[in-house]
Amino acid sequence: MSSEHPHPDSPDPAGAQHAHGHNHRPDPELYRTEPVSFVRRGDRLTTRRQKTWDRAAGSYIVDVPRDRATTSVAEGTRIDWTQVFGRRAPLVVDIGSGLGESTVQGAMDHPDWDLISVEVYTPGLAALLVQVEDRELGNVRGVQANAPEVLDKLLPAGGVQEVWVFFPDPWHKTRHHKRRLVSPTFADRVARVLASGGVLRLATDWSSYAVHMREVMDGHPEFENAHPGRAAGPESPLTRVRLEGRELQVGAQPVAPRAGTLRAGVSEATAGATSQDPVDHRGGWAPRFEGRPLTSFEAKALNAGRLVFDLTYRRR
Template sequence: MSESPESARQPEHPESASEPTQPTRPVTPGTQASFGTYGGRPVSFVRRGTRLQGRRQQAWEEHSDRWAVDVPRHIANTSVHPDYVFDAEAEFGRKAPLIVEVGSGLGDAVCHAAEENPGSDFLAVEVYTPGLANTMIKINGRKLTNVRVVEANAPEVLATMLPPGSVSELWVFFPDPWHKSRHHKRRLIQPEFAALAATALKPGGLFRVATDWSNYAVHVRDVLAASPDFTNLHDGERRGPESPLTQVWQSGVESLVGGAPVKEGRAPVSTEHTGPNEGVDETGGWAPRFEGRIRTSFENKAHEAGRLIFDLCYRRV
């Protein structure tokens, strides 16, 4: 919710999760907009700055008409009017599998995947405007025709913008972990989001998630295990000593290393963000690393900090 961030990490920022504007359209009862802006419901971000400068500004001016989906707004500049429906076949000029990445960040993962998979179409969902501009620079520089970007709140994209059953794969790579217990409710992947993902995905479609924090990995595993709409493609795999969760617990790396590599000459600082340590993970369910995900600079930093990457892959029932 992605770097996303994340980057793909969904950008972490103290600003409000939305920037309300005066409504230009009627507010439809029951939509997220009818609850204020997002009414406390999970959103795909905490809003980062939107200012564009230099080549990013130039890229936006030159390429947004071609590569950015122009969606009608509701009462926020990242909302999507519930009457709008994305027509992928018309947008891309063909009928092809549609892969959606939530939290596409600077576009490294989605553009690499699009380059490697010319037979599929890709939609990058992000609210960090400079990140979208960077993505368009990559799209144009690599002469890609199978990527579009949209500046929008992901739950609304899944709920109303995308036709039900139209998505072949949904990717959420390195969403904002919201470490503190009182902030867990802000995590993107919640039961409500799982239901929206199931609606957008076609039967048999894949939901791929990756995170570098064990506590969030367990959270995602629990949420999707409770969902009647998904089945874990790697149920029971990589458990016990082979589990990356067991390895994290036994090493204690997350309790000592923060969000960035420890600099030479400095002592590691406790994060206190690891969650309960059960010693051995007897549940498992971890997927092997998704080969279709390029290792970005963000993921490299996680490795440098000593953290492990948790991959999860679910099939829409």
């Protein structure tokens, strides 16, 4: 997957620089009120995916009226999911579904659920369609649109059972943090669509993003951590990253060493650590979600020595 996904931090994303620099290339995303969390990438499909797309997109990719950008959702759009799936079933929304592995796994494990893959990347959705056809899954649909707009405009208040955000683009550079998908406003959006008792599942292989996610979600009044205090202290993956210098091989940019007892090279990732105490006393990390397949993307992170942080929050 990563070979198909150029790292969002490598090229300067459209708009992040050109909007302020001397190169005034128009940015089609700038009309939006918030920076988007993705960079549009090549949409070229392999022959198999193209054939599948041509045959199956009409049935499985939900038709979304657009505003200005091709990934936008026009104001006033409503979707009747009962009509789309032909039944009323618990809705699970996989945001930034990549090549669709988690969606497909969820659909196979829970034929009684309906799964919605939200992804802007056409080859990802085409890969999803290949699996949906191969496995004859009737309980999956794809939506090709910007996730915050999907949450606001296409999903009913209190109508969703689970929202999954697995390995969102990390946006390492400080000036790009505003592009991170998980933010307080994102949490508000998820809170609106989740039913009471519904669940938000998060996973990332970057400790700085994990700390940020935990900060945002622990601070949100509508959510409670499903595993408060779990894996704190020496058990915490965060403690291990801090002490073992596991993010030395960061691809995107060199990580800044911190002063004090932390090993040189431990990143800003380490946000929240004091130079005296690298131990994560708070914990709250969830066990690995068993419904999350090991994607090639996650395998690559593990091979690079990074750890994976799972978080689960329940809507009050």
